[in-house]
Amino acid sequence: MSASRSAKVRWHYLAALLPAGLFALLAVSLPATAAHQVLRWEIDWVPALGVDLALRLDGLSMLFGLVITAAGAIISVYSGAYLGPHRYAGRYQVLLQSFMLAMLGLVMADNLILLFVFWELTTFTSFLLIGFTHDQSEARESARQALFVTGAGGLAMLAGFVLIGRVAGTYSLTELLSRGDILRQTPLYPAIFILVLAGAFTKSAQFPFHFWLPNAMTAPTPISAFLHSATMVKAGIYLLARLHPVLSGPPAWTITLTSFGALTALTGALLAFGQTDMKRILAYTTLMALGMLTLFLGGTHTAALVAALTFFLVHALYKSALFLVVGILDHETGTRRLDAVRGLARAMPGTAAAAAAAAMSMAGFPLFFGFIGKEIMYDGALSMDFMPGSVTLVAVSANTLMTAVAGILLVRPFLGKPPQGQVPVHEAAAALFAGPLLLGGTGILFGIIPWWVARWLVQPAVHALGHDGPPLAAHLFHGWNMPLLLSIVTLSVGVLCYVGRSVITRFLRRWLAACPLTGDAVYQGALQGVQWSGRLPTGLLQNGSLHRYLFIVMATFVGLGIWRLAAGGQPPIWGGIPSLAYREWLLVGLEAVAVAAVVVTQKRLVAISSLGVVGAGLALIFLMFGAPDVALTQLLVETLTVIIVAVVLLRLPDLQSRECGDRPVRIVDGLLALAAGTVVAVMLLNATTPPLDRDVTAYYEQYSLLAAHGRNIVNVILVDFRALDTLGEITVVALAGLAAFALIRRERHRKGGQKWEP
Amino acid sequence: MESVLAILVGVMVAGSVYLILGRNLIRFIFGLVLASNAVNLLLFTGGRLTHSRPPLIAEGASTPVGPVANALPQALMLTAIVIGFALLVFIFVLFYRAYQEIGTVDTEFMRLAEPPDAVTPGPTCPIEPKEV
Amino acid sequence: MGTLILKAATRLLVGLILVFSVYLLFRGHQSPGGGFAGALVAGTAFALFAISEGAAACRRALRIDPRLLTAAGLLTALAAGITAVVANKPFLTGLWWGWGHGAEAHVIIGTPVIFDIGVYLTVLGTILTLVLALEEEA
Incomplete structure (x- = not known):
C-alpha cells in the first residue's frame, strides 16, 4: 500500500517534468525575444480556409508562457502532495497538463482560428477541472456555469475573429499586426469590438460576468491557484493585449x-x-x-x-x-x-x-x-x-x-x-x-x-x-x-x-443584502428561461405520440412541396392521356388496385400478398423498360421478403377489425396522404417533362467496355465507376443485418433465463 | 408513359403515408414497403423510360449501338432495393421485439421512453396484449 | 414444414440454385446478374434448405458462421479497393490483368470482379444471418 502510495505521488512529480521542460525551452529563447525577435513555426492545417497550425513567440507570448509553465510545474508538484493517492489522481494530472498545454498554445497561437481552438480547449479542460469533485452537486453546477459563460463568450469571440478575417483578409496574427489601422477604419469595428470583448470579458470574469469566478472556487485549490489566478482568467487579458495594437x-x-x-x-x-x-x-x-x-x-x-x-x-x-x-x-x-x-x-x-x-x-x-x-x-x-x-x-x-x-x-x-x-x-x-x-x-x-x-x-x-x-x-x-x-x-x-475592517464588513453586508440584482441571479434566470422555452415547443411537438411526430413530418413535407410548386409558378404539366399498349394499362391498373388492397384490407395475408403483387408488378415494369438487372433483384427481394414476413409477421397479432383512433383523425390523415401523393406525382411530372441531360450516363456508356472491360453497364457502375458508393451500401446492409441479429439473440438470452431490462 | 407512372408513384406514396400514419405497427411496415417501392419507381421514372434494350454492350461493339435504357438510375435502384430489404428486416425484428416487450402494436401505447401523463386504453380501442 | 416432397425437391434444387447463383455472379460484368442478384439467389436457396431441413442442418451444411461470411465479404471488397492504393492509384480504381487494349482486350481477372465477390459474400452473409436467426428463434 505504502509503496503504491508513494509511487502514485512520485508520478505527479514526474508529470511536473513536462511544464518544467517547456519552461526551460522558453527560457532558452529569452535572449531572442528580449532582442525583439519573433520566432515562428507553422505547418498547413486547413489551407483552403487560411487556417494554419502556426505558433509565434514574441515578448508577450514569452511573458505569459513563462508564467504558465512555471506555475504549471510548481502546481504539478504541489498537487502530488495535496491529492495524495487520490482515486482519480491520474485523471487529474492528465487534465492539468492538457490545460497547461492548451493555455500555452493559446498564448503562442499565430492564427486567430487556432487561438480560438486553444481557447475552447482551456474552457473545456477547465470545466472538467472545476467539476473534478463531480460527486458534489455544487461543483457540477459551478463547472457548468463556468462552461456556459466562458463558452458563450468564446463563440462570440469566434464570430468576431471571422469578421476580422473578412475585413483583414487573413487570420494570421503576424500579418494582422502588420496591417496597422485596417480594423480601426472598417465600419464593422463596433461589431468586431463587441464580439471580441464578449470573449475576453467572460473569460477574464469582468463585470457583469464576474459571478462565475468565485463560484468556480469549488475546484480543488491547486486548480484554483493555476486556473483562477495565473492562467485561464488571464486568457482574456492576453487577448485584449494581443489585439491591443490593432483594436x-x-x-x-x-x-x-x-x-x-x-x-x-x-x-x-x-x-x-x-x-x-x-x-x-x-x-x-x-x-x-x-x-x-x-x-x-x-x-x-x-x-x-x-x-x-x-x-x-x-x-x-x-x-x-x-x-x-x-x-x-x-x-x-x-x-x-x-x-x-x-x-x-x-x-x-x-x-x-x-x-x-x-x-x-x-x-x-x-x-x-x-x-x-x-x-x-x-x-x-x-x-x-x-x-x-x-x-x-x-x-x-x-x-x-x-x-x-x-x-x-x-x-x-x-x-x-x-x-x-x-x-x-x-x-x-x-x-x-x-x-x-x-x-x-x-x-x-x-x-x-x-x-x-x-x-x-x-x-x-x-x-x-x-x-x-x-x-x-x-x-x-x-x-x-x-x-x-x-x-x-x-x-x-x-x-x-x-x-476598521469590522465596520467596513458590516456596512458591506448590509449593502449587499440590499442589492436587488446579482449576475448570478441573472444567470440562473436565463438558464431557467432557456429550459422553459425548450419545454414549451417540446410539449407541443414531442408529446410521445408517434402519430403526432409523423403527421408533423409529413405535413411539413407537403407544405414545403406545395410552396415550392406554387413559387415555381408552373402549372402541372400534363401531356394528355398517353397511348399505351393494353398490357401496360393492365399492369398499372393492377398496381393501383394492389396498393388500394394493402390500404383497406383487415387481413394480414391479403395485405402481404397484395404487397407481393405490387413488388412483382414493379419488376415487370422494370423488365419492360430495359432494366433486367433491377427486375431480377426486385423479384428476388420480393421472394425473400415473403419468407421473412412469413417467419415474423405471422407471430404478430392480426390487424384490428376496427381502426384504432378516431374517425375524424383518420379522415385528416387520409387527406394529408392524398396531398402527399399529389405533391410527389406533380413534382415527378414536372421533372420528367424537360429532356434529360444524359452526360453522366453517356460517359459510362462510352467507357464501360473500353476502360472497365464490362458489357453490363449497370454492373460496371456498381463495381467500378461508383464502387465507393457500393462499398458504403454493403456496409449498411451488413450493419442492418448484424443489428437485427443482435435484437433476435437478445430475445433468446432472455428466454434462456437471463433477465433483460428494457 | 412517364406521366402514367408519375400518377402511380403518387398513388403509392398516398397509400404509404396513410398506412404510416395509422397507429398500428404492422400497417406501418406495409407503408414502409410501399414507400420504398414508390421511391424506386420514382428514380426509375426520373431516368426516363424507353421501350428499348437494356444497357448492355453487344458482342463485337465497343459502345452501345442505338439508344439503350438509362443505366445510372438502374444502378442507384439496385443497391437501394437491397439496402431497403436489409433495413426492412431490421425494422421487422425491432417491431417484433417491441411487441413482445410491450404487448401491443398500437403506437399510442408504446410509451416507455416518454410516458404520457394519463393515457389509458379507451373503450373504443381494445388492446389485448397477447401471450407469446 | 419438413414434408417429404419439399425435402426431396429441396435436395434437388438447392445445388442447382447455388450453381446458378455463382453463374449469375461471374457473368454479371457482361450480362444481367452480378453480386447482388447472385447473393439473393443463393440466400433463397439456403432459406429453402433451412425451411425444409431446419436451421441446424443448414448451419451444418454451411460449415461457417454466416456473420463470418459478412465480414469476409466486406474485407474482400475493401481489399479490392486497397489493391489500387498499393499500386499507387486512387482507392477502388479498377485494375485488370490480361493482354490487349480497348475493345480487343482479353482480361482474365480484375479488382472489380473481386469487389463483386465481396458484395456477393456480404449480402449472402447478411441474409443467412437473418434467416437462420429468425428460423431458430421460431
Missing part, C-alpha cells in the same frame, strides 16, 4: 475597457471584504486584479501598458502563492474559514514565510515586487487618456483595500497566539510549502532586481504591443514623486482599513 485607440475601446475594468476592480475589492472563506476572498481579489488589468489595457500610452504587464506578473506571483497557502491550511486544518484558526506561524514556519512573502507583495510593501508594481501602476494611471484622475482614484482605492485584505489573510491565521483548545497543527510536507515559498521568494527577488525584470520580461512584451518608448526606469526609488506619494497613501489608508 485600441477609438473612444469605444478606451471608455469601455476603462470603465468596466474599474467597475470590476472595485466590485471585487469590496466584495472580498464580506467573505469568510479564504479562498473566496482570494477569488474576489482576483476579480480586482483582472479589473485593473483590463483598465490599463484601455489606455494607449506606454506607461499604461507597462503597468498592465508588470501587474500581471506581480499578481500571478503573489496570488498563486496565496492560493497554495490556503490550500495548505485547508489540507492541514480541514477548514478555510478565516476565523477558524489562529497563530499558526509557530507550528508552520515554512507556510507562514511563504504567506508573508506573498501577502507583503500583495500589500505593496517596499522591497517586494508588489511595491514596484504599484509604483508603475500609479504611473500608468496618471497617464490614462480617459479620466486619469478617476482612474488613479480607483487604483488607489482598490490597492488600499488589497493592502487591508492582505493584512487580514496574513495576520488572522498566522499571527497571534493559538487559542486554547485549538487542535495542534503540524507543518505541511515540503512539497506543499516549497511551491508558494518559491513564488513568494521570486516576488522578493524581482522586487530587488526590478530592472532585470523590465529588461528581459516586461520591455519585450510591451514592444510586442507596438510600443517602444524609453527603457523603463524600474528602480526601488525614483525620488519623491507622485507615484511614491500615492504608495504611501495607499499603505497608510490600507492599514487603517485593516484596523
Whole structure:
C-alpha cells in the first residue's frame, strides 16, 4: 500500500517534468525575444480556409508562457502532495497538463482560428477541472456555469475573429499586426469590438460576468491557484493585449475597457471584504486584479501598458502563492474559514514565510515586487487618456483595500497566539510549502532586481504591443514623486482599513443584502428561461405520440412541396392521356388496385400478398423498360421478403377489425396522404417533362467496355465507376443485418433465463 | 408513359403515408414497403423510360449501338432495393421485439421512453396484449 | 414444414440454385446478374434448405458462421479497393490483368470482379444471418 502510495505521488512529480521542460525551452529563447525577435513555426492545417497550425513567440507570448509553465510545474508538484493517492489522481494530472498545454498554445497561437481552438480547449479542460469533485452537486453546477459563460463568450469571440478575417483578409496574427489601422477604419469595428470583448470579458470574469469566478472556487485549490489566478482568467487579458495594437485607440475601446475594468476592480475589492472563506476572498481579489488589468489595457500610452504587464506578473506571483497557502491550511486544518484558526506561524514556519512573502507583495510593501508594481501602476494611471484622475482614484482605492485584505489573510491565521483548545497543527510536507515559498521568494527577488525584470520580461512584451518608448526606469526609488506619494497613501489608508475592517464588513453586508440584482441571479434566470422555452415547443411537438411526430413530418413535407410548386409558378404539366399498349394499362391498373388492397384490407395475408403483387408488378415494369438487372433483384427481394414476413409477421397479432383512433383523425390523415401523393406525382411530372441531360450516363456508356472491360453497364457502375458508393451500401446492409441479429439473440438470452431490462 | 407512372408513384406514396400514419405497427411496415417501392419507381421514372434494350454492350461493339435504357438510375435502384430489404428486416425484428416487450402494436401505447401523463386504453380501442 | 416432397425437391434444387447463383455472379460484368442478384439467389436457396431441413442442418451444411461470411465479404471488397492504393492509384480504381487494349482486350481477372465477390459474400452473409436467426428463434 505504502509503496503504491508513494509511487502514485512520485508520478505527479514526474508529470511536473513536462511544464518544467517547456519552461526551460522558453527560457532558452529569452535572449531572442528580449532582442525583439519573433520566432515562428507553422505547418498547413486547413489551407483552403487560411487556417494554419502556426505558433509565434514574441515578448508577450514569452511573458505569459513563462508564467504558465512555471506555475504549471510548481502546481504539478504541489498537487502530488495535496491529492495524495487520490482515486482519480491520474485523471487529474492528465487534465492539468492538457490545460497547461492548451493555455500555452493559446498564448503562442499565430492564427486567430487556432487561438480560438486553444481557447475552447482551456474552457473545456477547465470545466472538467472545476467539476473534478463531480460527486458534489455544487461543483457540477459551478463547472457548468463556468462552461456556459466562458463558452458563450468564446463563440462570440469566434464570430468576431471571422469578421476580422473578412475585413483583414487573413487570420494570421503576424500579418494582422502588420496591417496597422485596417480594423480601426472598417465600419464593422463596433461589431468586431463587441464580439471580441464578449470573449475576453467572460473569460477574464469582468463585470457583469464576474459571478462565475468565485463560484468556480469549488475546484480543488491547486486548480484554483493555476486556473483562477495565473492562467485561464488571464486568457482574456492576453487577448485584449494581443489585439491591443490593432483594436485600441477609438473612444469605444478606451471608455469601455476603462470603465468596466474599474467597475470590476472595485466590485471585487469590496466584495472580498464580506467573505469568510479564504479562498473566496482570494477569488474576489482576483476579480480586482483582472479589473485593473483590463483598465490599463484601455489606455494607449506606454506607461499604461507597462503597468498592465508588470501587474500581471506581480499578481500571478503573489496570488498563486496565496492560493497554495490556503490550500495548505485547508489540507492541514480541514477548514478555510478565516476565523477558524489562529497563530499558526509557530507550528508552520515554512507556510507562514511563504504567506508573508506573498501577502507583503500583495500589500505593496517596499522591497517586494508588489511595491514596484504599484509604483508603475500609479504611473500608468496618471497617464490614462480617459479620466486619469478617476482612474488613479480607483487604483488607489482598490490597492488600499488589497493592502487591508492582505493584512487580514496574513495576520488572522498566522499571527497571534493559538487559542486554547485549538487542535495542534503540524507543518505541511515540503512539497506543499516549497511551491508558494518559491513564488513568494521570486516576488522578493524581482522586487530587488526590478530592472532585470523590465529588461528581459516586461520591455519585450510591451514592444510586442507596438510600443517602444524609453527603457523603463524600474528602480526601488525614483525620488519623491507622485507615484511614491500615492504608495504611501495607499499603505497608510490600507492599514487603517485593516484596523476598521469590522465596520467596513458590516456596512458591506448590509449593502449587499440590499442589492436587488446579482449576475448570478441573472444567470440562473436565463438558464431557467432557456429550459422553459425548450419545454414549451417540446410539449407541443414531442408529446410521445408517434402519430403526432409523423403527421408533423409529413405535413411539413407537403407544405414545403406545395410552396415550392406554387413559387415555381408552373402549372402541372400534363401531356394528355398517353397511348399505351393494353398490357401496360393492365399492369398499372393492377398496381393501383394492389396498393388500394394493402390500404383497406383487415387481413394480414391479403395485405402481404397484395404487397407481393405490387413488388412483382414493379419488376415487370422494370423488365419492360430495359432494366433486367433491377427486375431480377426486385423479384428476388420480393421472394425473400415473403419468407421473412412469413417467419415474423405471422407471430404478430392480426390487424384490428376496427381502426384504432378516431374517425375524424383518420379522415385528416387520409387527406394529408392524398396531398402527399399529389405533391410527389406533380413534382415527378414536372421533372420528367424537360429532356434529360444524359452526360453522366453517356460517359459510362462510352467507357464501360473500353476502360472497365464490362458489357453490363449497370454492373460496371456498381463495381467500378461508383464502387465507393457500393462499398458504403454493403456496409449498411451488413450493419442492418448484424443489428437485427443482435435484437433476435437478445430475445433468446432472455428466454434462456437471463433477465433483460428494457 | 412517364406521366402514367408519375400518377402511380403518387398513388403509392398516398397509400404509404396513410398506412404510416395509422397507429398500428404492422400497417406501418406495409407503408414502409410501399414507400420504398414508390421511391424506386420514382428514380426509375426520373431516368426516363424507353421501350428499348437494356444497357448492355453487344458482342463485337465497343459502345452501345442505338439508344439503350438509362443505366445510372438502374444502378442507384439496385443497391437501394437491397439496402431497403436489409433495413426492412431490421425494422421487422425491432417491431417484433417491441411487441413482445410491450404487448401491443398500437403506437399510442408504446410509451416507455416518454410516458404520457394519463393515457389509458379507451373503450373504443381494445388492446389485448397477447401471450407469446 | 419438413414434408417429404419439399425435402426431396429441396435436395434437388438447392445445388442447382447455388450453381446458378455463382453463374449469375461471374457473368454479371457482361450480362444481367452480378453480386447482388447472385447473393439473393443463393440466400433463397439456403432459406429453402433451412425451411425444409431446419436451421441446424443448414448451419451444418454451411460449415461457417454466416456473420463470418459478412465480414469476409466486406474485407474482400475493401481489399479490392486497397489493391489500387498499393499500386499507387486512387482507392477502388479498377485494375485488370490480361493482354490487349480497348475493345480487343482479353482480361482474365480484375479488382472489380473481386469487389463483386465481396458484395456477393456480404449480402449472402447478411441474409443467412437473418434467416437462420429468425428460423431458430421460431
